[in-house]
Amino acid sequence: MPLFKTIKPNLHTNIFVWKITESFDALNLPIELTNRSKERVLSMKSELHQRGFLSVRHLLKEAGYCDADLYYNGNGKPHLKDGKHISITHSFTFSAIIISDVEVGIDIEKNRDKIKIIQHKFVNFERGFIHKDDDYIQQLTVIWGAKESLYKIYPFGGLTFKNDIDINSFQIADKKTTGTIKVEGWDKNYDIRFEQLEDFTLVYALDTSKNE
Numbered sequence: 432m433p434l435f436k437t438i439k440p441n442l443h444t445n446i447f448v449w450k451i452t453e454s455f456d457a458l459n460l461p462i463e464l465t466n467r468s469k470e471r472v473l474s475m476k477s478e479l480h481q482r483g484f485l486s487v488r489h490l491l492k493e494a495g496y497c498d499a500d501l502y503y504n505g506n507g508k509p510h511l512k513d514g515k516h517i518s519i520t521h522s523f524t525f526s527a528i529i530i531s532d533v534e535v536g537i538d539i540e541k542n543r544d545k546i547k548i549i550q551h552k553f554v555n556f557e558r559g560f561i562h563k564d565d566d567y568i569q570q571l572t573v574i575w576g577a578k579e580s581l582y583k584i585y586p587f588g589g590l591t592f593k594n595d596i597d598i599n600s601f602q603i604a605d606k607k608t609t610g611t612i613k614v615e616g617w618d619k620n621y622d623i624r625f626e627q628l629e630d631f632t633l634v635y636a637l638d639t640s641k642n643e
Contacts, residue, residue: 434447434448434449434490434493435448435449435450435525435628436448436628440635440637441637443532443533444529444530444531444532444533444535444637445494445529446527446528446529446530446537446635447490447493447494447527447528447530448490448525448526448527448539448633449486449487449489449490449525449526449527450524450525451482451483451486451521451523451524451525451526452524453482453486454482455478455481455482455485458482458485458486458489459472459485462485462488462489462492463497463498464488464498465498465499468484468488468498471484472484472485479523483521483522483526484521486521486526487519487521487528490526490527490528491528494528494530496511500512500513501517504586506586506587506588508583508586511530515530515531515532516530516531516532516533516535517529517530517535518535518536518537518580518583518584518635519537520537520539520579521539522539522541522631523541523631525539525628525629525631525633526539527539527633531637531638533637533638533640534584534621534638535580535584535635535636535637535638536579536580536581536582536583536584536635537583537633537634537635537636538575538576538577538579538580538583538633538634539576539628539631539632539633539634540575540576540579540631540632540634541630541631542568542569542572542627542630542631542632543568544568546568546571546572546575547567547568547571550571552592552593553574553575553578553592553593554571554574554593555594555597556598557574557597557598560600560601562602565603566603569603569627569632570603572632573598573601573603573608573623573625573632573634574598576625576632576633576634577596577598577608577610577623577625577634577636578592578596578598578610579592579634580610580623580634580635580636581596581610581612581621581636582596584612584621584636584638585614585617590612590614595612595613595614596611596612596613597610597611597613598610598623599611601623606624606625606626607622607623607625608625609621609622609623609639610623610636619638619639620639621636621637621638621639622637622639623635623636623637624637
């Protein structure tokens with residue numbers, strides 16, 4: 432289907448969301464890929480991942496870019512050749528990109544019961560505010576997505592979700608909170624925004640230095 436949703440959280444940032452309903456062939460035919468991307472997509476064993484990869488290239492086109500404008504550094508972090516910041520995510524039938532003049536990260540996750548089983552791996556400080564009267568699965572998914580978004584912002588890798596990233600108190604109805612990366616030499620706070628897209632949770636992190 433065409434672009435599912437666009438979000439403009441501030442003057443410097445745009446988000447583009449795609450709902451992946453097309454077949455691999457339908458997504459592949461109208462998009463021009465670099466040779467490296469062609470090799471990468473053909474090496475993927477899952478058609479779900481292939482379709483996610485291709486849908487991101489459609490999102491780039493929606494944003495005025497092409498596949499050749501995107502490159503990755505040694506830590507696997509995506510960059511755009513014009514210097515703008517970009518973050519990418521896809522999960523099952525949704526993909527999204529965020530493009531900004533400042534540091535940004537984005538994540539989309541399907542709301543699933545299995546997150547309760549792995550919460551001990553990423554919930555620490557947040558245990559003190561999770562609300563019993565709120566949607567438990569969504570709360571955990573927001574926390575995971577927020578930490579994933581901040582992990583994508585940090586350029587050096589090696590963070591642990593449980594000990595190096597804190598997400599501050601929120602309720603699902605708030606649709607926003609803040610988060611911190613707690614490592615030496617990186618003293619920055621970030622705005623966290625989130626919303627539900629069908630049975631998925633979209634979360635993104637924004638540098639607070641430019642939040643108008």
